Amino acid sequence: MRQDDEAVSTDGHRADPASDAENTEALEREALRRIASLSTELEDISEVEYRRIRLERVVLVGVWTGGSAAESELSMTELARLAETAGSVVCDALIQRRNRPDSATYVGKGKAGELAGIIAAHDADTLICDGELTPGQLQALERIVKVKVVDRTWLILDIFAQHARSREGKAQVQLAQLQYMLPRLRGWGEAMSRQAGGIGTRGPGETKLESDRRRIRDQISRLGREIKDMSAARETQRRNRRRHHVASVAIVGYTNAGKSSLLNRLTDADVMVADELFATLDPTVRRARTSAGQEYTLTDTVGFVRHLPHQLVDAFTSTLEEVRHADLLLHVVDGADPDPAGQIAAVREVLQEIGAQDLPEILVANKADLGPSGAPPEALGVSARTGAGIEELNERIATELQRSLTEVRIVVPFDRGDLVSDLHDHGQVRSVAYLENGVALDVLVPRWLYAQVVPFLARDGG
Known part of the structure; x- marks a missing residue:
């Protein structure tokens, strides 16, 4: 030619x-671009031993639609950590730049074919996508790559299923899994036929195979009722703490930022600490005292993560109520992380979703012992491991809890003895006088009780 x-x-x-x-x-x-240093395959063990004890082998793939290349690689690095936490060996990690994910196969049919070859070369069991796939994308991609396909949402749900310990925690995770599963029932049997345990098979289990939409909806309704009943008990505990005038501080932050370690340092507790994502799911409540001697409760809650599945936020509403009802938030960020600003944004997005965005907050940059932090300058640097900065944090907590009280002068009608009693129980009453039209009080009122006293605020000269 x-x-x-x-x-x-x-x-x-x-x-x-x-x-x-x-x-x-x-x-x-x-083109699919390989990300170096994300493979976690063992290289110092014989082939026979490795095949006998090997974990699930996964290949990661992400679609980069915007932002910097560094941001996309950070997201993939986090996906690799999630996969390892789920019990997998990461064989390879690839990323593709596109204007938007392909509507049919996430990466496009041609690139999906390339992925099939890469997966076969690594003898991998699973493909994990750094995004939430539609039911159609999931099925189409599985037909091409011939292995199980898991998206970021299902991976996080799977980790939660592994780590749930309490009855309430297990019910919340199962509810989130079923809500995710419901629109994906069609074709799920084909995906499950490739599974012999591993990611995506924990939680509700093989009952997914014979479940139809009606049965799953019934399960969702039942779990919702159970969680509501369990949250009522939690609300009773909160009321008891309020009755004894105990302020509430909630620790929030990115997963693995060191929240449980900080709780242990502030309260001399012995809560489990693990260097893995989502080690804490069930809220832990401990008592502590400020440097001024004021008693308060400190609650360690579930860690947040970028793109936290909305199903989990919905399912964990009762647990996250501990955050919404707090007088003060300790927002813990990993000061050693390369993207602390991204962590802070992800946490505040969830706080907005649960209605806790306006609560007083102390930003705490943990792991100060590991070197200079990239956290914002307003963050207080501490080390839960060495104790550095903890004394200053205690002083900040004391100051902020005092600020959470509003001083008011009110006249409460005699028929509202219940409110007067609440003010004595939960506020700090400075003075009391009995007038013709009611009880006059000068009192410091906690934020949660303030709305109840507004109608009785004393007028000037009254």
Whole structure:
């Protein structure tokens, strides 16, 4: 064939070199790019031993639609940590740049075919996608790659299923899994047929195979009722603490930022600490005292993460009530993380979702012993491991809890003895006088009780 003939396209038209260059650039831009240093395969163990004890082998893939390359790699690094926490060995990690995920197969049919070859070369069991797949994308991708496909949402749900310990925690995780599963029932049997345990098979279990939509809806309703009953007991505990005038401080933050370690340091408790994601699911409540001697409760809650599945936020509403009803938040960020600003944004997004965005907050940059922090300058640097900065944090907590009280002068009608009693129990009464029309009080009122006293605020000269 002549060189001139080689420059003619298959439809008989002469190719445009400029157009060819643009097409080549587009292909290069959308090529699968391998991310170095994310493989966790064992290299110092014999093949026989490795095959006997090996964990689930996974390949990771992400679609980069915006932001910097560094941000996309951070997201993939976090996905690798999630996969390891779920009990997997990461064989390979690839990322593709696209304007948007392919609506049919997430990465496009051609790239899905490339993935199939990479997966086969690694003898991998599972493909994990760094995003939430639609039911159609999940089924189409599985048909091409011939292994189980798991998205980021299901991976996080799976980790929660492994770590849930209490009856309430297990019910909340199962509810979230069923809510995720319901729109994906069609074709789920094909996916489950490839599973022999591993990611995505914990929690509700193989009952998914014979469940239809009606049965799952029934299960969702039943779990919702059970969780509501259990949350009533938690509300009773909160009221008891209020009755004894105990302020509430909740620790929130990114998963593995050191929240449980900080709780242990502030309260001399012995709560389990593990260097893994989502080690704490069930809220832990301990008593502590400020530097001024004021008693308060300190609650350690579930850690947050970027793109936390909305099913989990919904299912864990009763647990997250501990945050919403707190007088003060300790927002813990991993000061050693390369992207503390991203952690803070992810946590505040969830706080907004649960209605806790306006609560007083102390931003705490933990792990100060590991070197300079990239956290914002307003963050208080501490080390839960060494105790550095803890004394200053205690002083900040004392100051903020005092600020959470509002001083008011009110006249409460005699028939509202219940409110007067609550003010004595939960506020700090400075003075009491009995007038013709009621009881006059100068009192410091906690934030949660303030709305009840507004109708009785004393008028000037009253």
